[in-house]
Amino acid sequence: MARERGEPVVVVRQARASLGSRPVLRGVDLTVRRGEVVALLGANGSGKSTMVRALVGQVPLTGGELELFGTPRRRFRQWARVGYMPQRTTAASGVPATVREVVSAGRLARTKLRWPGRGDRAAVDRALELVGMADRARDSVNALSGGQHQRVLIARALAGEPELLIMDEPMAGVDLASQQVLADALRQQVARGTTVLLVLHELGPLEPLIDRAVVLRDGCVAHDGPPPKAVGQHALPGHDHIHPHAADAAEPIRTGLLI
Numbered sequence: 001m002a003r004e005r006g007e008p009v010v011v012v013r014q015a016r017a018s019l020g021s022r023p024v025l026r027g028v029d030l031t032v033r034r035g036e037v038v039a040l041l042g043a044n045g046s047g048k049s050t051m052v053r054a055l056v057g058q059v060p061l062t063g064g065e066l067e068l069f070g071t072p073r074r075r076f077r078q079w080a081r082v083g084y085m086p087q088r089t090t091a092a093s094g095v096p097a098t099v100r101e102v103v104s105a106g107r108l109a110r111t112k113l114r115w116p117g118r119g120d121r122a123a124v125d126r127a128l129e130l131v132g133m134a135d136r137a138r139d140s141v142n143a144l145s146g147g148q149h150q151r152v153l154i155a156r157a158l159a160g161e162p163e164l165l166i167m168d169e170p171m172a173g174v175d176l177a178s179q180q181v182l183a184d185a186l187r188q189q190v191a192r193g194t195t196v197l198l199v200l201h202e203l204g205p206l207e208p209l210i211d212r213a214v215v216l217r218d219g220c221v222a223h224d225g226p227p228p229k230a231v232g233q234h235a236l237p238g239h240d241h242i243h244p245h246a247a248d249a250a251e252p253i254r255t256g257l258l259i
């Protein structure tokens, strides 16, 4: 893809972090430049969520450095420039809120204490349109399916019109039709120049959007380069090419990146 590459938006240098007594990040290097769409891949427990949670300040580093928009993370305050979608949670959290209210919360870093204006409402409308939830705006989030919750959480991240979008497994538990809707929403966002860092298990319908894949293994970077070409499980580096019908399939061929 021939998008203009700009200055680094995310810089991670030799990041180290522990959860409890377990070292989870063991010297991660990662750079995402303006306009890039980077997928963070890796097996369960390889440290992907911990890496993006460290970026948004939810996990402290025990070593190394993080920068957002050229500013060291601990001094970074411009959170309106960053949209974060956490790993699958429910948008409901027991609070009786409408879809529109949850998505509007994505504007808070921009509106701060002022009353939301026309521009804010337009941004919320656009985000709801993008994920195909405009007709559900007045519904309670408690009445949504899992995939619809994901759409609402993505709309909440988009509503803030962030320059950098960080998403942790946005496609988890989402059916193929919804994945396509979300991929289209993301494509439109990327066309507007948004930089994206995504934690993914497989590339799926997002594959054409991904510029680069960074694969973590045991808290270290095992691969940083072009994304795998094919779609689905077979697309993942490290997928064991073993098939039940294969005559001598005793030894799986490991390409070695995920496991």
Ligand SMILES: Nc1ncnc2c1ncn2[C@@H]1O[C@H](COP(=O)(O)OP(=O)(O)OP(=O)(O)O)[C@@H](O)[C@H]1O
Pocket (backbone or CB within 6 Å): 019, 020, 022, 024, 042, 043, 044, 045, 046, 047, 048, 049, 050, 051
């Ligand atoms: N609160 C915690 N306390 C202790 N260890 C934790 C905690 N949260 C996660 N871990 C461990 O940290 C490691 C990395 O977890 P992380 O969630 O970053 O992995 P991941 O690559 O995102 O995995 P997944 O694909 O399963 O979401 C795992 O071994 C996990 O068991």
